[in-house]
Amino acid sequence: MTTGRPVGYSAISSYSRVEILHLVQEQPRRTITEIVEATGLHPNTVREHLQRLIDEGYVVSAAEHRTTRGRPRVLYSAADGILASSPIQRRKVRAAAERGDLMRRVLPGAAPELDTEALHQVDALVEDLIDAGFDPLVDERELTVDLTPCAHASSQAEHREVLCRVHLGLMQSVLSAAGGPLAVDDMRPSCDPRECVVQLMFAGATA
Template identity: 40%
Template sequence: MPRRVEDFRGLTQLSRLRLLHAVHAEPGRRLPELAREAGLHVNTAREHLHVLEDEGFVVSRAVATGTRGRPPVVYDPVRSSDENPNAERRLKQSLHRGDMLRRIRPTLDLSADLNDAAQHQVDALYAHLDEVGLEPHFDPQSLQIEVRPCRYHELINEHGEVVCSVHGRLVRQQLEQVPGPLRIVEVLPFVTPHACRVTLASGGRTDEAEEHTWIPTRPRHSRTGAAIIAEDEASPSA
């Protein structure tokens, strides 16, 4: 049975993508600031942030001010699964599902290419991409994940910076929630007109440039369909 639009963890709505982009850009901001940046009414932004928190993408926390009254609430991206119970639940489910599928279908066991920790990292990343509707296809030899077709393709022309930046950061955050040797080298939008690619690597960084995950902010295509990448400006949250 096809999934409903709302089943993709709430990320098919541009308003929520804008809010999540604002949280990623400057963690620790209050609701009115985030609503203003996303161009939303405060009440609408509050509802969307509740959805994003329920889906394990953001975490809210009260900030002590030393004054009377209810302390203000700020929002941060979820970088560790133990920051958000729903993120932790989803992560445990993805790891359990991966182990179970390998027992049922030994052909899915990638131990010839990856150790147990790396397989669990792939389990978490694969589950995330599938849940947000990006249909991942993993090649263990090249350590590349191709996602096709892009469910957000219609938003790219006008809102590519928001859409690609949000998904690029989420991919990195999901991988980092599981201890293991894999890291993200690059996220390329539209290596074909309808597919994007995530390239992983195993082991420690060997190049200073790899200390940043380059997340595309203005995806475009040449006449041959090759992606032209605009490097993401490095920021503390990148």
């Protein structure tokens, strides 16, 4: 499945936004000042990037609880689908499940390998990956998501490790927000940077 959208369409096609997302994935409840110090970006630029990430459901903000005088700081965390829940992400997940159910009714095929909850997780995951510029191919039996060729392998090759960790975190966030038995295991190792196959697993199962 492909949308024909260029990679630049995605909110995380900018490495500055990827870097910010990586920071709040690694350590939630970060302030603007902390992100500015870590990235070297101008505060206004950081605010613009954060707002774009919030608008896409990748980041959530909350006011700091203060017991002393002074304006509470705004704290930013990556949406994880559980503790840091984004209403935008939840809306996307519900819409993806509805579209998936409709497609399965209109275009019936072989009996799915997964139960309804897992199918809805896959629906949400596939739509999110397409929006991020990927062309995912899901194997329900093997529980793999093939993203080859990686849409970011060439354009941002020097940042591959961070990109991979951020995308894996986003995938887990979507699966958690959708609710169900599936979770991200890890990427399958490959010598080819363009090759990307993500292994899923049933939550609680041994990897």
